[in-house]
Amino acid sequence: MPMVPMKQVLDEAEKGGYGVGAFNVNNMEQIQAIMRAAREANSPVIVQASRGALRYSNLIYLKKLMEAAVEENPDLKIVLHLDHGNDLEVVQQAIDLGFTSVMLDGSLEADGKTPRSFESNVDITRRAVELAHPYGVTVEGELGTLGGVEEHVAASVAILTEPEEAVQFIEQTGVDALAVAIGTSHGAYKFKDVPKLAIDRVETIHRLAPHARLVMHGSSSVPQDLVEAVNRYGGAMPNARGVPVEAIQDAITKGIRKINVDTDTRIAATATIRRIYHEDPSVFDPREYLGPAREAIYKVVKARIEAFGSAGHNDDYGPKTLDDMKREYAR
Secondary structure, three states: OOOOOHHHHHHHHHHHOOOEEEEEOOOHHHHHHHHHHHHHHOOOEEEEEEHHHHHHOOOHHHHHHHHHHHHHOOOOOEEEEEEEEOOHHHHHHHHHHOOOEEEEOOOEOOOOOOEOOHHHHHHHHHHHHHHHHHHOOEEEEEEOEOEEOEOOEOOOOOEOOOHHHHHHHHHHHOOOEEEEOOOOEEOOEOOOOOOOOOHHHHHHHHHHOOOOEEEEOOOOOOOHHHHHHHHHOOOOOOOOEOOOHHHHHHHHHHOEEEEEEOHHHHHHHHHHHHHHHHHOOOOOOHHHHHHHHHHHHHHHHHHHHHHHOOOOOHHHOOOOOHHHHHHHHHO
């Protein structure tokens, strides 16, 4: 089975009332861990790579790793998604590499900090849709901005998504999915206290624009046992705090269908590697720490898949191809 368009996966999640995890990757161990978790849970899965991941893997390596993942898991519904693309050049690059979904994050200017105007965001996102849909590729946009830092993304101010603007944005751009800002944040330091999310906005947007699929960024839960392990073995992550899984599950009941998870898998790997170095300073074979790190990532991903409700849904429907989506978009 080739990789499938994200639109189909999210539309099926809408029918089933569950969320689908979107997990960021940079290397082989992460991809293997995600695939193992999805395979064992019999779940569709979204694998996503940022611009930084494309640079880190020198483009072609990531493409070949994904081809290996598909070959090893021929029955899984796998989406390859560009996370936080900020210009049309990187969108085209992802399409050329075989991505089945792209995000054009027009919420910020090219500096990754300054919020764009609504009109400018609509313009660049619409152009991304016009570029991607003829290839059958799904497009995700973003309206509003998140706090925190994720690679090149560090908004100078957090702006919640206004439901009425969201409806206008969806209608004027033709996006398939929309990332909404409801108070979550990128990175490991999301909140100083128990988070208060504007989940009511999700419910309103879902009601007003039921044909668009809603996305929740900045949704790592930052497990405290893993943070504690990082700090115990020489790390420095004071006061790291994430989004409780229960809050994400509540958002799913209100209409969230794609949930981005990155920081959790990073922390899982880091905690494991730090522990191994601490327990045996003589270790120098990368397999001796990358293998256990892969296992730790797998455990986190599987737990999230189960919590989001997508486990067991892989076989609910037959796969569509990009050619199928080309015809749908043409109509």
